[in-house]
Amino acid sequence: MTRLFRAFGTPLSALILLFSGIWIFGLIAAPQLIMIEQSLWRMERPTGAAEISVQIDGLYNQLDVLALDRATVEAETDAAKRAADLAAIDAKEAGLKVDIAALEETESTPVKVYTLANFGQMGTAHLAIFAKTIAASLAVSAIALVVCYPIAYAVAKLETPRTASVIMLGLVIPYAINELLRIFAWQMILNQNGPVNLLLGLFGFDPVPFLESGTGVFVAMVYAYILFMVFPLYNVLETLDSNQVEAARDLGASTWNIHRRVVIPHARPGIAVGCIMTFMLSAGSYAVPYIMTRGTASPWFTQLIYNRFFEATNWNVGAAYALSLLVVCTLFIFGMMRILKVNLKDIAK
């Protein structure tokens, strides 16, 4: 802290601290805390609602009795007495109605109750979707890794800098297009009567229901998140000293052994970052499964969360769902770090 002030002077240091504070609180702490808080309560009928309901019934009975009384009074011949009795009944009625209104208000106003019940709301069907989403996201990460590793290695180590930059540019350009447009494009490509099925038809295959079977989600996701795997891998592979690859080869290593013993160990932080990013993006993706399946295949967990929030309008259960996903994603991060023996410092690099 003293060093900071010495290096930047008081006004600039104060500004840096302020912005850091805003960053930490506003972007890291606050959203999580709000989501956690939201997931921990729900609105419930107040305690003693049943007794109140009995009370209200009693009061309504009294109203009915008063209505009978009124009929009796209206048969009264003495005008003065009739007027006086009616006024008394009116007053009683009004009093009862006020009481009923008050009681009904209490009965129908829910109270905020802190509970873990929101987390227990997930039925087996939703739990299955949750598990499927996690498994599918793992699969997307694995596919992206398998697809990207050779690309990243080729770009980083085999190609001339010029070819490498052309390939990288080719990878980046599609990302200049809006994500939704890209997904819609894939939807059209993989459609029942899209170009892929047209091509398959030429070879005598029946149309494949890519979208309806959920395959389309995979394809579009690998496509949509491939860069998040390529770049971390590329960055880390670029720092690999080519002499090490040559040294391994010179000492008799096969291509497979060079990768197993030298390249992949070096690439561990990049693999971790790439897998974490692809996994998080896949597990948290809403647009891709929504557009690619159009409801024809079973939903992604994010779609369930969306439904809790905006269709069932139960934000608390929605928050609990979202939090469950967050916890699993966080566990995945630590799991990857453990498996690949990297720490946060390696990843931050």
Add this chain to the structure above:
Amino acid sequence: MGGAGAKHHPAPPHNTNQGMDPEMTGQTTGKAIEFDRASVRFGQFQAVQPTDLRIEPGEFFSILGPSGCGKTTLLRLLSGFLDPTEGDVRIGGASMVGIDPSVRPTALIFQNLALFPLMPIWENVAFGLEMRGWSRAKRRDRAYELLAMVALSDHAEKLPAQLSGGQKQRVAIARALAVEPSVLLLDEPLSALDLKLRQHMRAELKQIQARTGITFVYITHDQGEALTMSDRVAVMNRGRIMQIGSPDEIYDRPDNAFVATFVGETNALDGKVASCADGMALVETPLGGFRAANPKGLRAGTEAILFLRPEKLRLLAAGETEDNQIAARVVRRDMEGAWSTLVVETGGRELKLHLPHDGRETLASGEVALGFKAAEAVILPKGEMSDD
């Protein structure tokens, strides 16, 4: 000395089934290397001109040249990371063209050593054995043996980053020796070390070479390394071998202007041959006529350059005469430790001479008389000179 390394070999030479024999004994014999009109071209760039070269089994052979001269390319032809555009490269009589580096009987020590940073030292050393399918216990034992040989047993479980420069150097050597190569290729492996360590490692390398009988091909731009360690040296420039010879030959009898200027320090004077006889010549230079050796038999009237080593140029005492004499004025004296370099000026040119550190070098000042023996200067045809 040439080719004598193998004689130090304690065990009778035997044919190791290179690299694949699990009963490797630590004893290998060097193999001969032959370049047969080998050349390398990268697009339009001729990295190595067609080269013929034979390196004897068990020889310590250095390839010396400025950066970009093609010496590393030559090394890559041997290690197998490159095949010649034309011609052939043979090791132990067998053509190496198209043979993968992983199966060649060579081991390479990289300039930056290229140790595997994530493996402990012993695994680095055992890497080649691991790739040859040795069991973990066996290769571990062998790695420890090799590490003991380079006095690093205590560091076997450390990571490369925990070792000093000299220690890493020795790990790289042990790692290369582990696969029992017939030819060890060294790509300026000492350039990252400081002077003292470098001198120490020179002796160590020479000793290992003598003990193992492996053919060493040593690439360097440092003439000190080439001259002290090698049986023979090839001086390269622009993809061409300019001269091959023992360190003494290279230094004392340079074949051309490039070798004369690249190896060691020299004074060069442009001139024209005035007359020649019996391997000697009289050359007219801007500083006057000098008599010098004429190994190339240059004829009278040809343009030539006279080369004179600074240690051959002497201060003459009053009244003393010499084959060639120059009057000059002392500009400055650079103390080099064991000797001093005296920079003198004559006829608008600077000449250098080395004076032994015997107390008298400090007396030289003002106008001095210099002289040198005719046999100790040499005239060579005009040609490219090193600007080092």
